[in-house]
Amino acid sequence: MTDYGVLGNLLLIYTVSIAVVFLFHQFRLPSIAGFLVAGALIGPHGLNLISDIATVHVLAEIGIALLLFTIGIEFSLVQLASLRRLLLIAAPIQVGGVIAIAWLGGTLAGGLPTPQAIFWGFLLSLSSTAIVLKALADGGDSDSPHGRATIGILIFQDLAVVPMILLTPILASHGEGTLAPELLSLVKSMVLVACIVAAAWYVVPILLDHIVRSRSRELFLLTIIVMCLGIAWLTSLGGLSLALGAFIAGLLISESEYSHQALAEVLPFRDSFNSLFFVSIGILMDWHVLLEYPLVVTGVLLVVLVTKFVAGAGAVLAVSVPPRSAVMTGIALAQVGEFSFILAQVGLENKLLSEPPYQIFLAVSVCSMIITPFLMQLSPHLARRVEAVQRLHHWFPGQTTAHVLEAEGRHLRIKDHVIIVGYGLNGRNLARVLGETEVPYIALDLDGDIVRREAAHGLPLYYGDATNPNVLRHVKIEDARVLVVAISDPFMARRTVQVARGLSQNIHIVVRTRYLRELEELHQLGVDDVVPEEFETSIEIFALVLRTYNMPQDFIMQKAEQVRREGYALLRRSELPELAHHLRGGTLADVEVETCRIEKDSPAVGKTIAQLALRPRIGTSIIALTRGGVTESNPSEKTNLLAGDIVVLLGTRDQIRRAMGFILANDGKD
Numbered sequence: 001m002t003d004y005g006v007l008g009n010l011l012l013i014y015t016v017s018i019a020v021v022f023l024f025h026q027f028r029l030p031s032i033a034g035f036l037v038a039g040a041l042i043g044p045h046g047l048n049l050i051s052d053i054a055t056v057h058v059l060a061e062i063g064i065a066l067l068l069f070t071i072g073i074e075f076s077l078v079q080l081a082s083l084r085r086l087l088l089i090a091a092p093i094q095v096g097g098v099i100a101i102a103w104l105g106g107t108l109a110g111g112l113p114t115p116q117a118i119f120w121g122f123l124l125s126l127s128s129t130a131i132v133l134k135a136l137a138d139g140g141d142s143d144s145p146h147g148r149a150t151i152g153i154l155i156f157q158d159l160a161v162v163p164m165i166l167l168t169p170i171l172a173s174h175g176e177g178t179l180a181p182e183l184l185s186l187v188k189s190m191v192l193v194a195c196i197v198a199a200a201w202y203v204v205p206i207l208l209d210h211i212v213r214s215r216s217r218e219l220f221l222l223t224i225i226v227m228c229l230g231i232a233w234l235t236s237l238g239g240l241s242l243a244l245g246a247f248i249a250g251l252l253i254s255e256s257e258y259s260h261q262a263l264a265e266v267l268p269f270r271d272s273f274n275s276l277f278f279v280s281i282g283i284l285m286d287w288h289v290l291l292e293y294p295l296v297v298t299g300v301l302l303v304v305l306v307t308k309f310v311a312g313a314g315a316v317l318a319v320s321v322p323p324r325s326a327v328m329t330g331i332a333l334a335q336v337g338e339f340s341f342i343l344a345q346v347g348l349e350n351k352l353l354s355e356p357p358y359q360i361f362l363a364v365s366v367c368s369m370i371i372t373p374f375l376m377q378l379s380p381h382l383a384r385r386v387e388a389v390q391r392l393h394h395w396f397p398g399q400t401t402a403h404v405l406e407a408e409g410r411h412l413r414i415k416d417h418v419i420i421v422g423y424g425l426n427g428r429n430l431a432r433v434l435g436e437t438e439v440p441y442i443a444l445d446l447d448g449d450i451v452r453r454e455a456a457h458g459l460p461l462y463y464g465d466a467t468n469p470n471v472l473r474h475v476k477i478e479d480a481r482v483l484v485v486a487i488s489d490p491f492m493a494r495r496t497v498q499v500a501r502g503l504s505q506n507i508h509i510v511v512r513t514r515y516l517r518e519l520e521e522l523h524q525l526g527v528d529d530v531v532p533e534e535f536e537t538s539i540e541i542f543a544l545v546l547r548t549y550n551m552p553q554d555f556i557m558q559k560a561e562q563v564r565r566e567g568y569a570l571l572r573r574s575e576l577p578e579l580a581h582h583l584r585g586g587t588l589a590d591v592e593v594e595t596c597r598i599e600k601d602s603p604a605v606g607k608t609i610a611q612l613a614l615r616p617r618i619g620t621s622i623i624a625l626t627r628g629g630v631t632e633s634n635p636s637e638k639t640n641l642l643a644g645d646i647v648v649l650l651g652t653r654d655q656i657r658r659a660m661g662f663i664l665a666n667d668g669k670d
Contacts, residue, residue: 039282063273065246072250086152094315144489172350335368422487501526620651
């Protein structure tokens with residue numbers, strides 16, 4: 001009779017995982033932690049519901065191989081080049097710092113042999129790429145200074161896993177005779193991997209070209225999976241891990257033109273199998289350790305968090321990242337990573353770890369993962385306090401004011417100028433237009449490489465933190481006409497507005513933001529104009545659609561300007577909050593709201609709302625009217641309509657369409 005035990009185990013794992021992860025999602029806890037808890041519940045130390053743990057481990061290894069495969073595909077040489085200071089300076093300091101502290105603490109305080117102490121440093125130096133990247137993306141902080149610093153160090157850590165895995169057997173053999181056999185084995189493994197990579201480097205592009213020409217999606221998907229698992233299996237024959245081989249396979253595909261499609265095809269499989277890896281770790285974890293050694297687990301957890309915070313923050317401070325961003329980076333890197341679990345299993349096999357310390361390590365790792373999202377949410381507030389203390393005691397003065405003054409040390413001589421905060425794409429485009437129109441400007445940025453490169457061409461770009469009032473004073477904010485905040489860091493943008501408005505009540509502040517939901521808070525802080533990317537993207541989308549229908553360019557520009565003018569007029573005043581609430585709640589899902597501008601040649605000009613009679617004729621209601629920058633809700637039926645008025649219409653889509661046609665093109669009669 002066919003044995004369906006594996007299918008039963010998988011069904012049980014995924015069913016329990018769905019329930020636990022859903023519960024974790026309700027409390028905004030990371031899904032990875034949910035998988036770990038699910039594994040602990042059904043494992044031998046929990047309810048003991050899993051009978052074939054060995055098969056689960058095999059599937060979990062496939063999941064982690066696919067994870068490393070996708071990480072290899074996502075590597076970009078251009079991205080690595082832009083993060084070279086973090087990769088070459090900050091990241092080695094962070095990893096090396098944690099290893100050094102663990103070595104000293106383990107040998108001096110813990111009485112561990114040097115190889116074991118160093119191995120513990122390996123385990124604790126790695127952070128969770130999956131959890132941190134998701135938290136940064138959810139908070140819109142991926143492109144912020146601390147987001148870029150965190151991502152750069154995480155990339156280095158992912159690369160550092162490879163030599164750590166290779167060095168672990170050498171550490172285990174230390175003091176047990178000669179190292180010649182291990183070194184010889186390592187050399188053979190490296191030669192074999194080099195041969196595999198060299199062969200695949202030539203074979204993979206040719207094979208993919210032929211596969212793509214077949215125009216078969218199924219064939220392409222199977223080829224990608226075979227490449228991933230095949231190269232991983234071949235490298236495992238050389239004594240290296242399956243995961244390392246998958247990472248190499250991803251790197252081989254990353255520079256091809258098919259990498260994006262390959263990544264898209266593999267992601268569903270990766271997510272499905274990858275969850276098994278975290279569940280398998282939970283299965284191995286003995287939750288009784290938390291009850292047996294609560295003080296030990298708590299103490300080690302606190303030591304890990306503090307050590308990794310200090311190492312991470314100190315590393316990015318070494319490359320001139322501002323203290324505020326350094327604090328947030330240190331907190332983001334303070335947990336133990338998922339790749340540490342792989343390394344820990346290698347350590348178990350080589351007897352660098354015994355079972356009790358391994359269980360304590362698992363407990364500490366899971367706890368650090370669970371609390372990471374909460375720590376990252378609190379990090380802006382902690383960073384603000386650290387920043388205040390730093391200014392009071394003048395810690396790291398060069399980190400926030402360096403290069404703001406001219407090279408000769410004189411103050412800038414400029415007046416009636418524009419201050420641009422952030423020299424990304426938006427800042428560069430604005431600076432170029434201001435330069436062409438001879439409007440004076442000063443730009444600030446926290447990327448030292450960009451500042452040095454652009455300043456060498458004579459551009460007025462300086463290194464400076466706009467949240468520091470001294471920096472804004474140096475760039476003459478009291479004499480400036482406009483401040484443009486063009487950065488993607490929401491916390492830094494709000495802080496910059498607060499500081500700038502406190503220094504100058506007359507300056508006109510323009511802020512770039514991503515989402516409409518941030519408008520109200522920014523206006524309350526004193527922003528004059530907000531440019532939400534979400535709104536501008538919607539305008540660009542309908543413009544592109546109209547172009548495909550061969551609409552005249554001047555007509556498209558007119559419509560875009562009309563929507564932009566009417567939309568921002570309403571957005572600035574948070575118009576109709578009660579109506580918006582009902583719309584969001586779905587209570588008015590069968591009706592729509594639209595704005596319409598009354599032009600000079602409109603038949604509605606000079607008529608009252610009662611004379612226009614949209615409601616009795618068509619069923620559409622005028623629920624608001626904007627005139628001269630002032631919005632009136634529920635205008636009187638006796639209100640005369642004038643050219644330039646913006647009316648807000650409420651009705652079904654067909655009713656609004658007929659009403660707009662009546663206002664814009666009808667002669668005013670039935």
